[in-house]
Amino acid sequence: MSTENSTGKSILIAARKIFVLKGFDGARMQEIADEAGINKSLLHYYFRSKENLFESIFVEAFSQVQSNMLELLTSERFLLEKIEMFIDQYLDILSANPYLPAFVTHEINRNPEKILALIRGTGLRFDLFNTQIDQEIENGSIWPVNPQHLIINIMALCAFPFVAKPLLDKLIFGNVQQQIDEFTSNRKVEIKNLIIRNLKKQL
Amino acid sequence: MSTENSTGKSILIAARKIFVLKGFDGARMQEIADEAGINKSLLHYYFRSKENLFESIFVEAFSQVQSNMLELLTSERFLLEKIEMFIDQYLDILSANPYLPAFVTHEINRNPEKILALIRGTGLRFDLFNTQIDQEIENGSIWPVNPQHLIINIMALCAFPFVAKPLLDKLIFGNVQQQIDEFTSNRKVEIKNLIIRNLKKQL
DNA sequence: GTTTGGTTTAACCAAGTGGTCAAAATTACA
């Protein structure tokens, strides 16, 4: 009955695809069953309800997005180094899962209480990060900045192009694939420049 | 039968609320009717189908978001001035309609072809904007920048905090209203500093 | 071979879903 079964795994893969693509309200249990190549009853045998199945998917998807953020916040590196690593890793993850940001943001808007309860366990510790920034400002190694704006700026610059991708592809790039690819491949450097220039003191 | 009727208006108001809050798939015609204080049949009398009603709402919502972007792109001002004005106006609009960004980005991901067809009419001209940037770079009044990254950076920094608001409120601000308010009231200055510092040549 | 346990299936169900329709209520108009 567990998800270590091959059937269980194929269900999770199918459910992930459908849920992420269509959202909870747009997803149909029948469609997930079809995608997994099984009977709809079998879905309810493995995961008692749609909510149940969805929660499994969402928790996995969200932890994927935030796993390396934890690393960023708690590691023992200099701030500028941390930030560069984070931007690299974060954009790699999002490129591999381009629909995740839109999925997570939509579901969290649709039902904040429930979704936030699901997230509760995965404790992000921002206080450590804030302390480090304060220290480095006192050191004089970076300009004074507000830690909250800083982290939100980084997340925004990384994630927004994925959240709004269909819109940007058309409005900004006129659906020209070459321009889209060029933008994507320059994005890491662009974000790092913007963020780091604003922090670095010398040069 | 038109939407200038008081009934028609109350339907639009109710539909806007429900659609923006729950998305197309999550919205129920019955709920919209209840919200408008009318019979469900009357909904179909005014707007033949759910799709029809949704399209009216979406087009209006989207044009609201982009109306001042047009102004930015075509007006006869210096780039830096334009950008500052845009950030001010854009954040004002989003503050007045905080759920709009998540709504628009979700629907555009859910059904890009249809939604982009709805937008087709409202022609945004980015070529003018690009030309101006190239000119000012040649003038020497700003550093060389990629116009596409620039405009996406601005949109990202403005819109993302709204798209991800429930998440940020909890994870970054610990649901402390005072911190949320402080962040919001500083946001314009923060974004302008970040963008302008990166463009301006003489301090 | 039969029993036992988990797995898979087809048939089915109650509660919605968007949508229709004819009749009633209201308004416009002569």
Next chain:
DNA sequence: TGTAATTTTGACCACTTGGTTAAACCAAAC
């Protein structure tokens, strides 16, 4: 005032939804 046109309603419908159930399947244990 009487009548035509418009607006509003309640009853209704076909269809889809998530979910249930009992029977069939199937491998391993005895």
